[in-house]
Amino acid sequence: MIEVQHLSKRYGPVTAVNDVSFRVEKGEILGFLGPNGAGKTSTMRVLTGYMPPTEGTAIVAGYDVLEQPLEAKRRTGYLPETPPLYPDMRVRDYLTFVAKIKGVPRNQVKARVDVTMEKTRVADMARRQCGALSKGYRQRVGLAQALLHDPDVLILDEPTAGLDPKQIIETRQLIKELAGSHTIILSTHILPEVSQTCQRVVIINKGRVVAVDTPDNLTAKLRGSEAMYVQVDAQGADATQVIQQVPGVMSVRSADGQGGLEVASEAGRDIRRGLAAAVVTRGWGLLELRPMRMSLEEVFLQLTTDDTAAAAPAGEDLHA
């Protein structure tokens, strides 16, 4: 649905986006993750046809954004970082205006505005002026504006920025509901958002793609080998020796100095059964057994603060 190839964007001497490539399949939610100034907004602006790329191509909903911008724009909904509202216009008037310029057929404008206001829960503010809305409502009207013409592709630049926790949950829920019928790219620098809403993540830093994968795979792959956190009540005996004997275990070391052990195993091999059996047959207590994963926070920090990781092409540094 979206295909970006070797996209670069330079502002004079400043390179905002540097040779970025990725694909988004139909109905997918792609998270665009990166620190501030990483090039997220620039990439999105190219995808929405707001500005042309310096190099490379972007194909949205089957149309090149540079060659056939009107066709691509007709199929794209865009929520910029600050919702593009006219402060003096009332919400309903504003959405009616947007529906017209987005090419909603004349006889469907009213119905579309009503349905969209219902969906984004702004109907009770229909007669308010946009400038008098709270931040949360502004964001929702912005989202309504992006959804009005029922676009194939939705591009949302930090859709939950500035919302309170309840609104964040509602907005994420809405975005999830929209997936399937819409293909969605959303940018954020909030990590849990990605693991909660997105099927795939593109991590971008200093204008380059650092990693592309599912949130689960990203955290798992970064470990290199699988690791388990094990806490055993060995009744005074040395559990380390025993666990070392379990097939597939590569190393055992103390995880926290309180009896917790970090057990590394060969990648792709599940040692939980063997480990549990070894502990239990000795009559010990197995207090805790869970896979140790880096949280996305750690993954993110590792990928974006390491200079070599940032400079290396995507994929290679996944086994860091």
Added chain:
Amino acid sequence: MRNVMAIAQKEIKAYFDSPIAYVFIGFFALLFGYFFVALLSAFTTQSMQMMMQGGGSMNVNQQLISPLFLNTSVIILFVLPSITMRTYAEEKRSGTIELLLTSPLTDVEIILGKFFGAMTLYAALLAVTLIHIGTLFIFGKPEIWPVVTSYLGLLLMGGCFVSLGLLISSLTKNQIVAAMVTFAVFLLLWVIDWISQFTGPTTQQVLMYVSITQHLDDFTRGVLDTKHLVYYASFIGFGLFLTTRSVDSERWRG
């Protein structure tokens, strides 16, 4: 065309939903009313004297309406920059330009929409003056034709200012800068023929032709010369064309 209409409607709504339109129309009415009263008093006193001395009555069109419209164009010179300053500058500052540029609209549609929006407000300003001119028709017998051509001339002159104002507004994010530059350029076009008498014959011709007032003169006399129509039409067309270029280059510069 539907897109142009949608943008124009939005612009007009923006003027009339905020105090802008009412302030402009109100103060324009005040100034025009003052000019009207001042010129009318002078006119009646003069024609009384003429009558006493046994001369014929004075021509309302030449002695009153024509100078009145020429004075009106001075008010317009001051008013229009503040109408056009916001057209692009405000959209850029508030980020709503992102909505317009990511919607399936061509640059030309956006610009024409804004042009017709501003022209509608300008026409509403001029409509106020119909009241005063109307009273002249009730109490006197002016010729209708020069009045019609005067309005046409004022509309065309305003069109030039609006297209130039759009261009200047599209070059900046700052409304004050847009207004100041627009005003300065308007004024320059206004007075550019002042130095014409001190230059050579060729330069003089060029300066006279470029001056925006020289062209208005004939309209207020009821003369409809294609020379002036071509001047105004090409001025408006060129201003709008440069605006499309400016918006497009802004896009590439990012």
